[in-house]
Amino acid sequence: MIEVEIFFEDLKDVIYREVLKANSSVIIAVAWINFKEYYTLFDKLLTKNIELSIICSDNKQNKSHLNEINELRTKGANIRLLKMPSLRNHMHNKFVVIDNIHIINGSFNWSPNAEKSFENLMIIKNDKITAKKVRDEFNQLLNIETQTIKELHKKNKCKEKGCEGQLFNILVFSERASKYFETYGDIISVCNHCFEYTKIIECISNTQLEILLKELGCVNDDYEYEMLDKYISDLLMEYQNNDVLIHGIGKVNTELDGRDNEWDSTIVLWKNKFVGEKIPDEFKNETFEVYYDN
Ligand SMILES: [Zn+2]
Structure with a gap:
């Protein structure tokens, strides 16, 4: 049976508790992740041989945790920092899919800034169909990055004679x-x-x-x-x-x-x-x- 729960407090604890219940796989798409704060969580999953895939945006804050990110990668995590054009704004998705059947969704970014503001988390359990949709969205994010970057870099050459400008x-x-x-x-x-x-x-x-x-x-x-x-x-x-x-x-x-x-x-x-x-x-x-x- 599908179950839905919503949380407004101690969101970090909720994430830890729910994600640690995973048996086979965890996929995460959240724009801002403080990898130092969530290191233990990710490390525990990897120790349990759980497949872990993370996408977050390619911003300075995330990149300041490159040491942790690289350590997690050597332990088997698949982490991608996406250069998402904010005009399409896809990286404002924040979701987790656990074991292809449970979903965590909400406005909560996994960063210290987020804890100060009013955020929420919704947990949907035992919903295979929605979980698949969310998983598809995750794969789409990876494709969109490549496409939009190509589009933006499409050269529009200057028409002045002899000018090599753009x-x-x-x-x-x-x-x-x-x-x-x-x-x-x-x-x-x-x-x-x-x-x-x-x-x-x-x-x-x-x-x-x-x-x-x-x-x-x-x-x-x-x-x-x-x-x-x-x-x-x-x-x-x-x-x-x-x-x-x-x-x-x-x-x-x-x-x-x-x-x-x-x-x-x-x-x-x-x-x-x-x-x-x-x-x-x-x-x-x-x-x-x-x-x-x-
Ligand atoms: Zn020119």
Whole structure:
């Protein structure tokens, strides 16, 4: 008979208790895992010869436990750190399948941050059909990574003669906001080498995006950064209907030098994490003619 239980407290203990009941296999997909805190759990499973597969996201916090991860791997664990594009946001799944029949699901990340916030865990027992669906989702996660990375790296070559640069789409916001605190911007396709550009979409306004970009400048840790990065990527989905993938967001910036000359440039505030290193931090003397100052 299928049984469902839900927990709001001592979630780490619940995980330990339920997962240790495994007889044959445990698969886990959770974005943030503190491998130091859960080391004993994983180690116990491996000692009992239980098949252990884990996927989590390829973030700094997870990678700070690489010693534990590698130790567990030598003991037989199959651990994958996925570079998931947050625009599809699949790694916000958090689930465990035990012995292909029990499922743990919920909002709980296996990290210290999670213990402070309001989280929950649902346990579904003896449900083979759902367990199979969840297992399929796990396998899908592994495939999606390969596909989306390919898509993002698809080269869009600059059309200028002799230029070897690559074109990127940057959403450039105007410097000043309107009296209603709304900022407008355009999506520009720009070459990262010769800076030749064309406007693709004009007059975009998104106050929420503007606020998130400001917050991005003062994040405290990796977790906060990833959450903001996810929100920004989700918001950008709105503009991606016409196959316009936004690789970065910038804002026009004017500075005065010592002799009262104005210097315009575009500062890049957010970059897609997969192609970011190819986009400059700043386009000097370039505003892409983005002026919405009234
Ligand atoms: Zn070029």
